[in-house]
Amino acid sequence: MKNSVNIGIIGLGGRGASMVEVMAKMEDVNILAVCDKYQDRVDNVIKKLVGGGRPAPMGTVDYNEVLDMPGIDSVYIATDWECHVKIAIDSMKKGIPAAMEVGGAYTIDECWELVHTYEETGVWTMMMENCCYGEREMMVHNMVREGVFGDIVFCSGQYAHDLRDEVAYGEKNRHYRLRNYIARNCENYPTHELGPIAKILGINYGNRFVSMSSVCSRAAGMEDFVKQHKDLKPSLGNTKFNQTDIVKTFIKTENGELIELTLDTCLPRFYSRGFTVRGTKGLYQEDGDIVFLDKKLYRKNEWDQKKFWGRGKKFARKYNHPLWHDTTKEMLEAGHGGMDWFIIRAWIVSVKNGTLPPIDVYDAAAWMCITPLSELSIQNGGATVEIPDFTNGKYKNRTPRNDNIYDI
Amino acid sequence: MKNSVNIGIIGLGGRGASMVEVMAKMEDVNILAVCDKYQDRVDNVIKKLVGGGRPAPMGTVDYNEVLDMPGIDSVYIATDWECHVKIAIDSMKKGIPAAMEVGGAYTIDECWELVHTYEETGVWTMMMENCCYGEREMMVHNMVREGVFGDIVFCSGQYAHDLRDEVAYGEKNRHYRLRNYIARNCENYPTHELGPIAKILGINYGNRFVSMSSVCSRAAGMEDFVKQHKDLKPSLGNTKFNQTDIVKTFIKTENGELIELTLDTCLPRFYSRGFTVRGTKGLYQEDGDIVFLDKKLYRKNEWDQKKFWGRGKKFARKYNHPLWHDTTKEMLEAGHGGMDWFIIRAWIVSVKNGTLPPIDVYDAAAWMCITPLSELSIQNGGATVEIPDFTNGKYKNRTPRNDNIYDI
Incomplete structure (x- = not known):
């Protein structure tokens, strides 16, 4: 070491x-x-x-x-x-x-x-x-492991982040999103939501992505944004953005779960990864920070969702990942509420210990391939396309690593 | 009259x-x-x-x-x-x-x-x-009319209602859902969310549904529910439910909007129609009762969605439909928070006045046809299918009725 x-x-x-x-x-x-x-x-x-x-x-x-x-x-x-x-x-x-x-x-x-x-x-x-190290993502992963939500049937997530400013001023800021938003139309950023979901569903560890399809809205947000900003007119006044405002992607897994991804970056909105896990015994939903369990106490208020807003917080003490029990100010201020600290530590610890990392090339390939496949599906009117098994069958016998606290 | x-x-x-x-x-x-x-x-x-x-x-x-x-x-x-x-x-x-x-x-x-x-x-x-007469649905329709959300790009909604009890005890209660959930797999109940969205997007009034596709999860919720209830074992212990737990449907309109519908009735959850409208200037989202507008005041809190929970209520005074400004206790207690009173009045007033109703056969056909088309799409692996124009081209020149306060 x-x-x-x-x-x-x-x-x-x-x-x-x-x-x-x-x-x-x-x-x-x-x-x-x-x-x-x-x-x-x-x-x-x-x-x-x-x-x-x-x-x-x-x-x-x-x-x-x-x-x-x-x-x-x-x-x-x-x-x-x-x-x-x-x-x-x-x-x-x-x-x-x-x-x-x-x-x-x-x-x-x-x-x-x-x-x-x-x-x-x-x-x-x-x-x-x-985002694999997000507080709620890790908490919910724990709850899934302990069976709190029963059998998992459906997961969804989104990269819902108003990036109009970042995209439009990409020339000035030398940012790559601009050229990508002009040239492509696809789920261009799937991993923030898909990573944690893939870990929860054991993708590449006994389970795998089998097929997917994508549909999209029209592209209105960027053009509208450019019109609103006179300083953008010279460079982007006549630009057509191929990237549509909302892209939806559905992935089916070998174990029968359905995953929904949303790319939502060209319209005004609050940030949300919309992280949602649905099982036969309950759910977690990031929008509203809602936990709902299949118990009388919950069912009697089923018509009043306000009663459940913010309830996720109440489960943190019992189900938070150990990493999130001992956070310091330094960690929390490191970026994105603490996740950035943990992901860097996960990497550094793997280098120090000479162990394999918690998110490997098989994960990277499975998650990143969604982008070109979404492009293909959209080009073919939402057709279903197969997702390669980058482990070449090894996923059947792989088990998640357990070398250190950062393994997920 | x-x-x-x-x-x-x-x-x-x-x-x-x-x-x-x-x-x-x-x-x-x-x-x-x-x-x-x-x-x-x-x-x-x-x-x-x-x-x-x-x-x-x-x-x-x-x-x-x-x-x-x-x-x-x-x-x-x-x-x-x-x-x-x-x-x-x-x-x-x-x-x-x-x-x-x-x-x-x-x-x-x-x-x-x-x-x-x-x-x-x-x-x-x-x-x-x-649901076309729901308080938020009518308020948001008003806001769309007044341009508060800009150009509308995307709408979504759901029938998210835990019906396991109603379905499973369908024999005892002589309820038709049971046989439908055993025999079919489709978006079996699209109109609660699609009706208000169709009215907002002017479907059959200058706009129309063009095509759609559906995908589904597996069916786990009903079987799990039956296992939990011993009294159901004799009648349903060996029953396979074809209806899957989550069905997602995407509809494209002639004017380029994308609509997402979700049927979500076999897993534990709170009730929500998930009514969401997204435009170039802002959004309404039922989960969290969120209004978010493209203004500095909103953008500065974009990372903290809690700040927007319940904000929908603040817009009610300005944008509520006139019907919702003068509600009585009797109306609100009539059922489903007042909507039932209004829909009955809309019908009765049409009969009394001899005028055409606010939701007609063209609306009914366009909304109801989603069910068999979703069945077809799912049977064909999520294939895109065309949606008929039941007006035979008349939608191009039709304008919404404006005979009385119930016209929407």
């Missing part, structure tokens, strides 16, 4: 730069290198690290220099979506375990390549799906 | 019997006949009416006797789903306008027959979709 790990960070946009700050707070993490294709981002991050009393890391605009740097134990990849898999593959090939930020894939082929590279090199990539 | 109307009531199960009580409170309604295929139900309703000081109506087990009774102005049909359309057609053919309770159709053919009979006889049938 290592006492500390030497890491490189590739991609210093919004996500990368904020995660550097979290990692810089961890005493067992040495940031040896930082990289972005824009030099000014590199300079800014180095300045911030040095200003905070950290040693200056090597800075570069070429990620290969990070992978070739002596002593690097692992890299964290937070580039644009298009480069995630390519860099993870290059990293594994050089013997360096990678932590890859979330996003959808572009082709089924790159999902297979991710898997094959792991199988050929024996070096892992972990997908950094922070 | 008539001062009072003479009505007959056909179907005296749970719904019919409770609606008789509401109608009996209306001074301009004379209940001339009551009918059910079970004599004891007929006897009980007559006894109750007489006990309440009303004249004894004619009682019969043959609905033709009601249709043939001299002086009948209209009939209200609350039989099992299977007989709704048949009796409405017989009624129209005898020159008697009918009020038909809600439910899905069994075939596309019966939807056409409903429409053709109206067109041939000139006698109307009104569909008694009470």
Whole structure:
């Protein structure tokens, strides 16, 4: 076991730069290198690290220099979506375990390549799906394990986040979402909701995704937003956005559960992952933070949903994951209410201990492939498409890892 | 204009019997006949009416006797789903306008027959979709009309109601749901959520449903419920229920909106119609009773949905439908929080005034046809199916009626 790990960070946009700050707070993490294709981002991050009393890391605009740097134990990849898999593959090939930020894939082929590279090199990539460490997601997973909800029949979730500003000002902010929203129409960001659901349903561990279909609304939100903002007119006044406002995806699992995913990023709304789990004995629903159990006490108020708003909180003491029983201010402030701290720790602990990560290439491939498959389904009028089994049958006998507290 | 109307009531199960009580409170309604295929139900309703000081109506087990009774102005049909359309057609053919309770159709053919009979006889049938008169549904319709939510892109709704008890004890209670849940797998009850949405989107009034598809979960809830109740074992211990626990249906409209329907009746849960309207300027969402508008004041709290719970109530004063500004205790206690009173008044006023009803055969056909089409889609693995235009092109030039306050 290592006492500390030497890491490189590739991609210093919004996500990368904020995660550097979290990692810089961890005493067992040495940031040896930082990289972005824009030099000014590199300079800014180095300045911030040095200003905070950290040693200056090597800075570069070429990620290969990070992978070739002596002593690097692992890299964290937070580039644009298009480069995630390519860099993870290059990293594994050089013997360096990678932590890859979330996003959808572009082709089924790159999902297979991710898997094959792991199988050929024996070096892992972990997908950094922070929502797998969300407080409610972990609590509900616990409740499912203990049978509180009975047999699980249906799960749903969404990435419901008003991103009009981020997308529209993508040129100014050098953000990859803009070009993706212009060119594609798909479930472009499935993993925040699908990751926790896949873990709950044992996907790749005795269960698997079998088939799926997607339908979409029209694209009205972005165009309306551009019209409202005069400064966007020169660059986007005549732009047609292919990405529709609402994309719905249905996945069927081998064990018979139905999963509903929603991408909802171009209309005004509050943020919600809409995390919902339905079983024969009860439910959890994020909208309203509702727990409802098949008991007289609940049924007598079934007509007044207000009575159940906020009830999720009451179950936290009994069912929260141990990680969420001992949170510190530092963890909670790390980002996204604490999830970011835990996902980084999960990765760092895997590197230190030399164990396999809790979210592996099979998970990444199964979750990321939803994006190109949703594109295909929509192009074919909502047709049902098969989902590959990236484990090649191994899912039947795999059991979830149980090396440390971060295994989920 | 008539001062009072003479009505007959056909179907005296749970719904019919409770609606008789509401109608009996209306001074301009004379209940001339009551009918059910079970004599004891007929006897009980007559006894109750007489006990309440009303004249004894004619009682019969043959609905033709009601249709043939001299002086009948209209009939209200609350039989099992299977007989709704048949009796409405017989009624129209005898020159008697009918009020038909809600439910899905069994075939596309019966939807056409409903429409053709109206067109041939000139006698109307009104569909008694009470949820079109729900407080929030009417408020949101008003807000949509006034542009509060901008261009509407997506609407969703559900019939989410734990009916396990009603279904499982269907033999004892002589309830038609039992046989339907054993034999069919479909969106069997689409209109509570689809009716209000169709009115908001102007379906049959410049807009129409174009195509749809349905997917479903497995069927686990009913079997689990039967196992839990020993008294059900003799009759249902070996029964396989075809009806799945969750059925999702997507409808595309000619104007480009996407509609999502959910049937959710076999798992423990609180009641919710999940009524949701999404536009380029804001949203209403029943779960949490949330209004969210595209304004700074809202956006600054976008990460904390709790701040918006119950906000719908704050918009009631400004946007409630006039009907909901002057409710009396009697109306609110009439059933389902007041909706039942309004839908009955809408029907009675149409009969008294000799005007066409606010929910006509074209609406009924468009909403009810979702049931057989969902069956077809599910049988074909979620395939997209076309939805007929029951107006034969007339929808392009139809405008919503505006005869009285009940027109929606």
